[in-house]
Amino acid sequence: EIVLTQSPATLSLSPGERAALSCRASQSVRSYLAWYQQKPGQAPRLLIYDASNRATGIPARFSGSGSGTDFTLTISSLEPEDFAVYYCQQRYSWPLTFGGGTKVEIK
Amino acid sequence: EVQLVESGGGLVQPGGSLRLSCAASGMTFSNYWMSWVRQAPGKGLDWVANINLDGTEENYVDTVKGRYTISRDNAKNSLYLQMNSLRAEDTALYYCARYPRFAGANNAFDIWGQGTMVTVSS
Numbered sequence: 001e002i003v004l005t006q007s008p009a010t011l012s013l014s015p016g017e018r019a020a021l022s023c024r025a026s027q028s029v030r031s032y033l034a035w036y037q038q039k040p041g042q043a044p045r046l047l048i049y050d051a052s053n054r055a056t057g058i059p060a061r062f063s064g065s066g067s068g069t070d071f072t073l074t075i076s077s078l079e080p081e082d083f084a085v086y087y088c089q090q091r092y093s094w095p096l097t098f099g100g101g102t103k104v105e106i107k
Numbered sequence: 108e109v110q111l112v113e114s115g116g117g118l119v120q121p122g123g124s125l126r127l128s129c130a131a132s133g134m135t136f137s138n139y140w141m142s143w144v145r146q147a148p149g150k151g152l153d154w155v156a157n158i159n160l161d162g163t164e165e166n167y168v169d170t171v172k173g174r175y176t177i178s179r180d181n182a183k184n185s186l187y188l189q190m191n192s193l194r195a196e197d198t199a200l201y202y203c204a205r206y207p208r209f210a211g212a213n214n215a216f217d218i219w220g221q222g223t224m225v226t227v228s229s
Contacts, residue, residue: 034215036152043202043219044144044152055213087152091214095168096142096154 002026004088004099012107019075021102023088028068032092035064035073038101039084047086048073078104109133109218111203116223123193127223129186129203134218137161137181140206142216143188145199145225153199156188157206171197193227200224 003026013019023033031051036044046055048064051071061076075082083106088099115127127143143155156177157166165177176189186203205218 032214034213036216038152043221044216045219046213046215046217049213049215049217053213055215055217089152089154089215094166096157098152098154101151 001095002029002090002093002097004090004097006086006088006099006102008102009100010103010105012105013078014107015078015080017078019073019078019082019104021073021075021086021104023066023071023073023099025069025071025090029090029092031067032090033064033066033071034089034091035062036087036089037082037084038087044087075104109205111205111218111220113201113203113220113223116201116225118226118228119193120229121194121227123227124189124191125193125225127188127190127201127203127225129188129220131184131186131203131205134205136179136184140208141177141179141186142204142206143177143186144202144204144216144219145197146202146222147196147199150199155201158186159208190225193225195227198225198227 005024007022033051035048038044052064063074085101085103087101110132112130142157158177174192178187200222202222203220204216
């Protein structure tokens with residue numbers, strides 16, 4: 001099973017700041033990594049697929065990068081609605097696995 | 108609008124069974140792999156199972172193999188999860204999710220339902 005480790009667990013930032021979230025895989029997942037956003041009481045929402053492709057309707061301030069074992073989700077300038085929990089997920093091999101999440105909170 | 112609506116959750120005793128359903132609308136259901144993903148209270152996301160277009164291929168996380176069965180009825184635009192021998196650790200919000208798995212698709216969980224809660228407790 002591929003383990004995804006997300007860091008930091010919590011990121012405290014102010015609106016307008018840049019956020020960089022890390023996801024590290026226990027073995028290479030090539031570029032088969034997705035990112036999701038989840039707000040309290042809501043279902044997750046797909047942000048990024050295949051490491052760097054924005055899903056339909058996702059604002060350009062969200063970007064993904066990386067390949068192999070190290071990946072980053074960047075939010076260029078935080079909007080109030082971006083404070084949420086973010087998960088990475090790999091599809092390289094079964095079982096599909098998620099990281100433990102990074103909470104982006106208002107400082 | 109593409110929509111997934113889960114139902115069938117509830118309170119069940121350890122060792123009991125439950126069948127979850129997911130009704131899809133606004134999409135050609137038979138064109139998509141489908142999945143169940145769960146989230147224990149206050150915890151992260153865990154993939155549970157996937158099923159292919161015609162139901163001939165199923166994949167499960169090890170912790171539910173032999174206890175859970177995923178199935179679909181394309182004529183009814185519905186996905187199911189039969190859960191047997193339930194344990195306390197199966198307590199979670201169960202999401203139905205669309206999983207486009209073909210060339211040119213996002214190959215990720217791109218549409219999610221709102222979830223149905225399963226509580227396993229005596």
